[in-house]
Amino acid sequence: MQNQEIAKTFYEIADFLEIKEVEYKPRAYRTAAENIESLSTDIEDIHDRNELEEIEGIGESIAEKVAEYLDTGYLAYYEDLKADLPIDIEAITSVKGVGPKTAKKLYLELDVLTLEDLEHAAENGAIAELEGFGKASQQNILDRIEWAKRSQERMLLGRAFPIARSIETRLQNSDAFDRVDIVGSFRRRRPTVGDLDILATASAPEVAMEEFCTHDNVKEVLARGNTKSSVIVSGGLQIDLRIVDDSEYGAALIYFTGSKDHNITLRNRAIDHGWKLNEYGLFDVSDVDDVRGGQRVGKRIASETEPDIYDTLNTTWIQPELREDTGEVDAAAASELPDLVERSDMKGDLHLHTKYSNGSHSVREIAVAADELGMEYILITDYGPHVPTPHTLDAETFDSQQTEIKEVNDDADIAVTVLQGIEAEITDEGLEIPEDWHEACDLVVAGIHSQPSNPTEQVRIAFHEFPIDVFAHPTNRLINEHGSLDLDLNVVMETASDEHIAVEINARPERLDLDWQFIKEYRETVHYVVSTDSHMTDELDNMQLGVSQARRGWCETDNVLNTRSLDDLMAFYGK
The missing domain is CATH 3.30.210.10 (DNA polymerase, thumb domain)
Structure with missing residues (x-):
């Protein structure tokens, strides 16, 4: 499955084009990359069906480049861009605050080609000497390099998921293998994975290993034996395969999973x-x-x-x-394990973005996609004022959205109920959204997207003084990018409980926030909602990632509000 590899290539093309100050195209390639990355289907299968242009954000030109890469393993346009600026753009821009244009400046003035070069330049004080930087900027870069290194070493669970499922399905459908399971941290659904560990049985291990190591998706064979092999596949993920005896399979499953x-x-x-x-x-x-x-x-x-x-x-x-x-x-x-919540228990999604802020799809498109997934209700939560993003709701777009939601709800062909909400920013002044918006919204979702000096007090006051229903991505962490807010979660959770505010388990791969250990710790204190925070229809499938973190936190259906019917959900809020 080459989805991740093509997405990575398109992200880099966007960066190179931004460096060249090309207009419009960088956004087009980033949109294409995001949509390819979010596909639950193998892009090779889509190509074989001649349906590449049916992917959102992919027109004729980009479709031709996808086809060229899939057919030849090479993309001339990308290679030409790299030749003009021979830097590891992905690694360098993975440092938060270092964008494509900064990367170009660092290359031209300090010959920074790699992440190691960037670290060396920062440690030696060379970056501080550049015009427009200074010691503070240099220290910020140095502080964030460690996060960037982690992103190189461990892949987000959500990014690994389609790769894992594709490989697992391929091996399970092969006559060479009898049983196949992905084990290790992936089977435990940890938020990141270093590699994928596969356990299998095979009547002819040497034949199974031959098939595993010679597949088209294998980019490099690191080690090969009769019962153990390691390869690198598209997307840069290492896959380790171990073949064991049928009679010992259960013991191996336990050993390599826990x-x-x-x-x-x-x-x-x-x-x-x-x-x-x-x-x-x-x-x-x-x-x-x-x-x-x-x-x-x-x-x-x-x-x-x-x-x-x-x-x-x-x-x-x-x-x-x-x-x-x-x-x-x-x-x-003691036979006291929880009866864990299942993906099939989820009846609604309470955090979704549309074109009214920075989403890729309309309310109708999101509703149709949610309907196809069997959702009973969804909450549209486009960004309100003061969220640090270029596109937020204003009075005109809020009213337009309200009208579209009514039209969708009046459509007898769409069974899902669409609720109007908002994702409001918790600031020093509270939510700062118009009073009539509070009244118009079915539910209000609020969160923090910045790094305030006293987030605990900011949250506590907002919870007391404003009609908030869901606290979104509570710690505001971005895995492999930056850490969590310095919150006193005891205070936050007790206040949320007192004010009847649910706490979100955000299913975006880069968030998976709240962290599972805190989910477990506070599951008797607050109610949770598991929401996808989707910005496009394909991301609705991320619900399974959020549910997996709820399960890691020992949650049952009673712990998760959006396993309830719409009437029961609204009754919880007294609405």
Whole structure:
């Protein structure tokens, strides 16, 4: 699946064109990149059906470039742009605050070609000497380089998801493989992954490995053996494949899925029974003099399936998302694990953007897409005044949106109910949106998109004094870009509870905010909503990412408001 690789190429083309001060085209390539990146379908399949121009934001010219890349593995236009400015534009601009034009200036004046060059120039004080920079700018760059390095090392779960699903489906449909599961941090749905670990069984391992290592999507083979191989695929993600025996598959699934601490807790539980647990099975070693005599020493008492092993250890089966050693083993032993919320439980999406702010689609297009996904209701939440983005609602566009929402709701062919909301900015002065907007909105979503000096007090006052219904992306983190607001979450959550404000679990791949550990900590204090914060229709599928974080936080349906019907949701708010 080359979606990520093509999107990355188009993002870089946009940067190069911006450096050249070309008008209009940079935005066109960025829009195309965003839409390709968000596709849940393999772009090669779309190309094979001659439907590239049906992708939002892709016209004839860009479609031809996509086809050229897919057909040849080469894009002349991109290579020509790189030849004119031979810098690692993706890495350098991954440093927050360093845009394409800054990257060009740093290259021309300091010969900065790579992220390492940028770090060296900042450490040596060379950037501060440039006109328009200074010591403060230099220090900001230096502080943010570490975040940029992380983005090079770990891929967002949402970016890895389509790659993982494509590879998993391909191997599962192959005659060379019998069983295939993606394990590791991906199976636990951690917000980022360093690589993808695949566990499989195969009657002819050498044939399976040949197919795995020689697929067209493989860009580099790092290691190849009869039972273990590692490759780099399109998008730059490393994939490690391990083939194991059918009889040991369950033990391997547990071993390669759980966190290190989860596995240690399970092994200690086995030791308490006089047993040994490893990737090959659960063994009774009570009569063995030296348990170090081999991995399979002792009498094997369970290994084929995960439930068999957990049951033998006198625990219920533990959902993969919970395997982080935060009390799940003891809860499983007491049969007290939560009945985790499912994607199918979600009835609405309460954070969506349209063309009225910086979204790519109309209210109708969003409604149709949500309807096709089985949503019962959606809340349109375009940006209000003071949100630091170029496009926000004003009185005219707010009224126009209200009219369009009514027209969509009057359309008998669209079953989903569209609610009007807003995403308001919490400032020092509160929400600063007109009083009649409060009254017109079905629900008000509010959040912070800046880095205020005292965000806790700002939030606390806004919660007390303004009619807020949902607190959006609470810590304002952007994974691999910048950290979280310095919030006292105890104060924020208690205030939200007192004021009947739900807290959002934001499903955007770069946010996944609230962090799952806080989700678990405060799930008895506040109600959550899981929302996609979509800016285009394809992003509605990100609901599964948000639900996965709710599951990691031990949430059941009662913890998540938008698992309720519309009537029950509005009753919660007294509306």
